[in-house]
Amino acid sequence: xxxxxSVNFYQGLDPFDIISEYGxxxxxxxxxxxxxxxxxxxxxxxxxxxxxxxxxxSNGNLTLLKIIKSEGFCVDAVSCGEIFACLAAGFDxxxxxxxxxxxxxxEFRYALDKGALISAxxxxxxxLIGEISxxxxxxxxxxxxxxxxxxxxxxxxxxxxxxxxNAEDAKTVADIARKRGMEIIGVNxxxxxxxxxxxxxxxxxxxxxxxxxQFPSVKMIDFGGGFGIPYKKQSGEQRMDLEAxxxxxxxxxxxxxxELGRQLQFRVEPGRYISAECGVLLGTxxxxxxxxGKKYIGSDLGFTTLIRPTLYDSHHDVEIYKxxxxxxxxxxxxxxxxxxxxxxxxxxKDREIPRRVAVGDIVAALDAGAYGYxxxxxxxxxxxxxxxxxxxxxxxxxxxxxxxxEDMIANCVNVDILR
Ligand SMILES: *Cc1c(COP(=O)(O)O)cnc(C)c1O
Numbered sequence: 068x069x070x071x072x073s074v075n076f077y078q079g080l081d082p083f084d085i086i087s088e089y090g091x092x093x094x095x096x097x098x099x100x101x102x103x104x105x106x107x108x109x110x111x112x113x114x115x116x117x118x119x120x121x122x123x124x125s126n127g128n129l130t131l132l133k134i135i136k137s138e139g140f141c142v143d144a145v146s147c148g149e150i151f152a153c154l155a156a157g158f159d160x161x162x163x164x165x166x167x168x169x170x171x172x173x174e175f176r177y178a179l180d181k182g183a184l185i186s187a188x189x190x191x192x193x194x195l196i197g198e199i200s201x202x203x204x205x206x207x208x209x210x211x212x213x214x215x216x217x218x219x220x221x222x223x224x225x226x227x228x229x230x231x232x233n234a235e236d237a238k239t240v241a242d243i244a245r246k247r248g249m250e251i252i253g254v255n256x257x258x259x260x261x262x263x264x265x266x267x268x269x270x271x272x273x274x275x276x277x278x279x280x281q282f283p284s285v286k287m288i289d290f291g292g293g294f295g296i297p298y299k300k301q302s303g304e305q306r307m308d309l310e311a312x313x314x315x316x317x318x319x320x321x322x323x324x325x326e327l328g329r330q331l332q333f334r335v336e337p338g339r340y341i342s343a344e345c346g347v348l349l350g351t352x353x354x355x356x357x358x359x360g361k362k363y364i365g366s367d368l369g370f371t372t373l374i375r376p377t378l379y380d381s382h383h384d385v386e387i388y389k390x391x392x393x394x395x396x397x398x399x400x401x402x403x404x405x406x407x408x409x410x411x412x413x414x415x416k417d418r419e420i421p422r423r424v425a426v427g428d429i430v431a432a433l434d435a436g437a438y439g440y441x442x443x444x445x446x447x448x449x450x451x452x453x454x455x456x457x458x459x460x461x462x463x464x465x466x467x468x469x470x471x472x473e474d475m476i477a478n479c480v481n482v483d484i485l486r
Pocket of ligand 1: 122124125143145166256257259260261291292293294336337338339340437
């Protein structure tokens, strides 16, 4: 059985109808699955001061942000653009945590003016915040000395990363804060993206608590995101053990509150876990060919629509749909590639796919809701596809139109050419 069938992803709709209505490619999101993921994270702890933050960078579509807000989430923004989008989606400024790195004074001013909580990612950024806003109440992002993630590019704790203030500098943080009249009201961390076993996460959490102990003014502790999802469901990959994670989290919260004799606020900030699995990227097979004894399925899913395989060698399960008829049972190995003029443009390498895949079939890249559209580009002047929401009723709604050719040249300034 297909993964999408097992979760009723299309709510009874035919993907061919979705593509004929909204065009190919198209990002399709299932609202029910999005809400399920939100609830799993929301119920990790029943403690009143537990606040799940959604990391908006994984998918910043306003409709998804509104749904996530309606599930009781606050939100993390990594740029002023994301602050703007989160405000537009209806989040209160006080629900926004601006966790940036290497921000300019103007960017901090924007975030402070709006009323977002801000995080300083280095001693020099803390100084800068103190200069522009003496007396500010801020959080500091620490590097707990451990990292985890699906590849070097996304491990953000430990020795080999640009992120955070080192634990040894906690005293200097306190000195800077005293000098500028600032109050350190939070400590936060994010050790990396995509762990399936939360061992390192809690190692990092405990290291962060050691740091928090040094700041009597701390009211908020944010353990970060990075919660993994099983990208290889077709080969039986299991989900993360959320029950164990929840138990650990409750224990950590309870112990720390007891030790300090007061009730702190605790946050987690998953992006991918919330948005990945509710999204499928649908595309069309435009060509089938062989080269060097290898089969290539040529589709309209370039790395401008899903860059994770090209950028990180990431795996996305792929499904193929044939109009009106069943695919034959035999399978063969093929590369599934896109339409971008670079050899690194692929969605899946050496993937077992049904025989007789033909022009006109649909290729669906699963788990594309996180870092799919968010990392899409207009390279090769490819229009970014539309985003479509499938409601629990099976009704579809357009939640972002695709780019037009006009959109893609709209910011070019028409200058007289002198000669
Ligand atoms: C990217 C990011 C996250 C979310 O990471 P996921 O792997 O999508 O959960 C959380 N916090 C910060 C600071 C980030 O930069």
